[in-house]
Amino acid sequence: MMIKEIIVVEGKDDIAAVKAAVDAQVFATGGLWFGKKTLERLKKMGERNGIILLTDPDYAGDKIRSRIARAIPGCKHAFMPREYAIRKGDIGVENASKEAIKEALLKARPMMMKKRETFTLAMLYAHGLIGPNSSERREKMGKILGIGYGNGKQFLERLNHFGIEEKEYAQALEEMNRE
Numbered sequence: 001m002m003i004k005e006i007i008v009v010e011g012k013d014d015i016a017a018v019k020a021a022v023d024a025q026v027f028a029t030g031g032l033w034f035g036k037k038t039l040e041r042l043k044k045m046g047e048r049n050g051i052i053l054l055t056d057p058d059y060a061g062d063k064i065r066s067r068i069a070r071a072i073p074g075c076k077h078a079f080m081p082r083e084y085a086i087r088k089g090d091i092g093v094e095n096a097s098k099e100a101i102k103e104a105l106l107k108a109r110p111m112m113m114k115k116r117e118t119f120t121l122a123m124l125y126a127h128g129l130i131g132p133n134s135s136e137r138r139e140k141m142g143k144i145l146g147i148g149y150g151n152g153k154q155f156l157e158r159l160n161h162f163g164i165e166e167k168e169y170a171q172a173l174e175e176m177n178r179e
Contacts, residue, residue, distance in 0.1 A: 001021075001022045001023065001102055001105075002022070002023040002024065003022050003023070003024035003052070003105060004024075004049055004050065005024070005049055005050040005051055005052045005076065005108075006024075006025045006026070006027050006042075006045045006046065006049050006050070006051050006052070007022075007024050007025070007026045007027070007051075007052045007054055007078075007105070008026075008027050008028075008029065008042065008051055008052065008053050008054065008055075008068065008075075009026060009027070009028050009029075009054055009055065009093055010028060010029055010030075010031055010032075010055055010056055010060070010061065010064060010092070010093070011028050011030065011031065011092075011094070012028060013092065013094035014026075014028060014054075014056075014092065014093040014094050015027075015028050016094065017093055017094045017095075017096060017098075017101060018054065018093065018101055020098055021098035021099075021101035021102050021105075022101065022102060022105060025045075025049070027041075027042065027045065029064055029068075031060070031064075032060045032063055032064055034064075039067075039068070039071045039072070042068060042071075042072055043071070043072050046072050046074070046075065050074070050075075050076065051068075051072060051074075051075040051076065052075070052076040052077070052078050052105060052108045053065050053068055053069065053075050053076070053077050053078065054078040054080065054093055054101075054104060054105065054108075055093070056080070056085060056091055056092045056093055057079065057080050057081065057082045057085050057091060057148060057149065058082075058091045058092075065077065069111060073111075074110060074111075075110070075111070076108040076109060076110050077108060077109055077110070077111060077147075077162065078104045078105050078107065078108035078146070079104060079107070079142065079146060079147055079148030079149075080093055080096055080100065080101070080104045080148075081100070081104075081139070081142070081143040081148070081149070082139070082149060083139075083143075084096045084097065084100035085100075103146075104146065106146075107145075107146025108146070109146065109147070109162040109163060110162075110163070111161050111162060112160075112161055112162065112163050115157075115160055115161055116160045116161075116163075117160060118159070118160055118164070118165075118166060119156055119159040119160055119164070119169070120156070121152065121156060124152060124155065124156060127173055129141060129152070129155065130152035130155075130156075134152070137176065138150065138151075138152070138155050140176045140179065141155075141172055141173070141176050142155065142158070144172040144175055144176060145159075145164060145168070145169070145172050147159070147162050147164070
């Protein structure tokens with residue numbers, strides 16, 4: 001599988017894992033504390049090829065994703081489900097199988113510049129995605145939709161920012177409830 005966009009990951013081990021899964025250019029930030037030069041370099045690469053962010057499903061990965069997305073609008077976002085990225089207590093893209101990496105990249109979505117209000121907290125509550133014992137349901141739903149895990153507010157933001165359509169949401173809800 002060949003991907004034209006530059007895939008942005010956190011470290012060298014992530015580069016190796018992604019290159020083993022797909023034919024693509026991969027760039028590592030070197031972790032959370034990258035500087036302005038790295039952002040400038042990413043902007044230039046993004047202008048030519050586009051960017052897909054594939055960061056670890058943890059706090060640092062979310063911070064890196066957020067920082068790059070603010071600096072470089074139009075990036076696509078690929079989310080790795082936590083369950084696929086854990087090995088011996090270590091969380092990271094480098095721990096994921098080739099198939100999990102391919103699946104995450106196939107589900108990559110651009111963040112919409114104008115936030116929609118298609119989904120509401122009340123809707124999520126009615127479907128058991130917020131409220132008591134909802135964490136596991138959000139994790140499953142995020143995996144199906146390819147938008148990753150988040151708390152209730154984060155999940156709502158992702159539904160509205162990543163262009164999820166109501167029909168797609170309904171199908172994912174149905175699939176999740178069958179499991």
